[in-house]
Amino acid sequence: MANKRIELEHYRHYVDLLAEEPNRKTWRKGMMAVIICAMLLALAFFVLGMLSVNLASNPRNVLEKPPEKAAPTPETVPEGSEFPQQEVPLNIPQTPEGQPSQTPIEVPVTPDQGKAPLGIAVDDASGGHAWGADGALLAQAEPVVPVETVPGEQAVPGEAPAGTEQIETVPGQPSDSSPAKESKKPKKPSGPGQETKGVGNLANMTNGVGGRGFQLYLLVLVVGLLVVLYIALKRARQEGKLK
Amino acid sequence: MRANVIVFEAVALILFIVMYQGGRRALGRSANRAFLVGAVMFSLAVETAAVLGGIKNYYWYSLNSYYKHYPLGGYIIWLGLVPLAAVALWYMVALTSYLSGSMLGRKSGSLIKSGFAGLTAVLFYALIEPVAVTNHWWTWNVKSFYVIDVPLLALLGVFASVFLFTLTYRATIAEPTDPKHLKKLEDATVKRLLKSKKLTKNLDWEQQLWIYAFRLVATFIAFAAVMAPVVFVFWLVANRGHIVPGW
Numbered sequence: 001m002a003n004k005r006i007e008l009e010h011y012r013h014y015v016d017l018l019a020e021e022p023n024r025k026t027w028r029k030g031m032m033a034v035i036i037c038a039m040l041l042a043l044a045f046f047v048l049g050m051l052s053v054n055l056a057s058n059p060r061n062v063l064e065k066p067p068e069k070a071a072p073t074p075e076t077v078p079e080g081s082e083f084p085q086q087e088v089p090l091n092i093p094q095t096p097e098g099q100p101s102q103t104p105i106e107v108p109v110t111p112d113q114g115k116a117p118l119g120i121a122v123d124d125a126s127g128g129h130a131w132g133a134d135g136a137l138l139a140q141a142e143p144v145v146p147v148e149t150v151p152g153e154q155a156v157p158g159e160a161p162a163g164t165e166q167i168e169t170v171p172g173q174p175s176d177s178s179p180a181k182e183s184k185k186p187k188k189p190s191g192p193g194q195e196t197k198g199v200g201n202l203a204n205m206t207n208g209v210g211g212r213g214f215q216l217y218l219l220v221l222v223v224g225l226l227v228v229l230y231i232a233l234k235r236a237r238q239e240g241k242l243k
Numbered sequence: 244m245r246a247n248v249i250v251f252e253a254v255a256l257i258l259f260i261v262m263y264q265g266g267r268r269a270l271g272r273s274a275n276r277a278f279l280v281g282a283v284m285f286s287l288a289v290e291t292a293a294v295l296g297g298i299k300n301y302y303w304y305s306l307n308s309y310y311k312h313y314p315l316g317g318y319i320i321w322l323g324l325v326p327l328a329a330v331a332l333w334y335m336v337a338l339t340s341y342l343s344g345s346m347l348g349r350k351s352g353s354l355i356k357s358g359f360a361g362l363t364a365v366l367f368y369a370l371i372e373p374v375a376v377t378n379h380w381w382t383w384n385v386k387s388f389y390v391i392d393v394p395l396l397a398l399l400g401v402f403a404s405v406f407l408f409t410l411t412y413r414a415t416i417a418e419p420t421d422p423k424h425l426k427k428l429e430d431a432t433v434k435r436l437l438k439s440k441k442l443t444k445n446l447d448w449e450q451q452l453w454i455y456a457f458r459l460v461a462t463f464i465a466f467a468a469v470m471a472p473v474v475f476v477f478w479l480v481a482n483r484g485h486i487v488p489g490w
Binding site for chain 2: 022026027029030031032033034035037038040041042044045046048049052055056061062063064066192193194195196197198199200201202205214217218221222224225228229231232233235236239
């Protein structure tokens, strides 16, 4: 310490190091503050990682496109406005007499917080079932499995927004697995694709070790990091006691 | 459950303030300020080069109004193409690595201490990167070799950047020295502008800061020179192709 002070005296004409150089006690306190803060940072990332396990288990999550900026949707229907007849979905089967059938049909519901689409009167007494303007049952709010995300689809990965329901194909409409589409398979590009496989994919690790792979990885890393930081902190304390 | 970017930003900025106060005590007022400014400028240069070079992007959260159902949506404060939180995170990791590296290799030279600092930073980023890419805080675009959706290039880049930065800081501010390989260059350039032939440790504080700025530029060039062949090698053994930023 004495040597250090003599050294600082020597240079004090150039830099006011005596004012700048913290004493050992202050240095030790600062060091402890930084290391403890770093430990908190590591723990914070551990917690954030734990919260992200369900996202990490989706193999396509990392390269998912961001959702488009949501267009403003009218929240309320002004009083006195009438529901136009033509806004009733066209896929309601009709009886030969032109009356809508009473058979419940599931229609695609937009993931718009579970709100009823415009032009459809919702009868609270009917247990949340939506009815058309002329009495047709349009949709039943049955809990169903969320839609599996398809590459290129604008959906937040790993979590289904409220109101998302499974979209079922209405009979008569062409499905994606039609033979015409199957015959037009794109050529396999040369070189690595845009999706990682094997060791490169986080979901493989996440879903491994009984679904706890990612949690174990985070645990091992955070423990390792805390040990390294603790050793540094311990040495700083020892140095402070020696001097 | 989603760890939205606002959570990351809040954690980073709160801990940054506390860590800056700690760094002020540990390094001294002016030295800590020099560390902060140097770390911000250096990491900003590296990150901006990475974004411009199509290596990574912050596209998911580039606009505040991306998600109407998340509070504030995206990053709040930007430094050009890079969010402030990412730069603050690098400063915190570099400061912690610098101090712990000094303690882990306390009887060793600057190279070993900076090596320990680089390894500590790699441990940090090995924890941060998977969480970040999972939550789309940033996305890696580069054609490279990936492990758990993180390019190995990124971890090597963290090691190289922290190693070089802490080495430069130590050799200029903490323990000023004049390396032989830099002396000729500095004498011909920055010291000529400063009109001084003194050793770095004998310069006054303002002149020392000029030397520090000059060396940081040299460090950035050295970092680019080190990383260029690494990028090429991983490009050859890539297991994931390039993705156009913004898709």
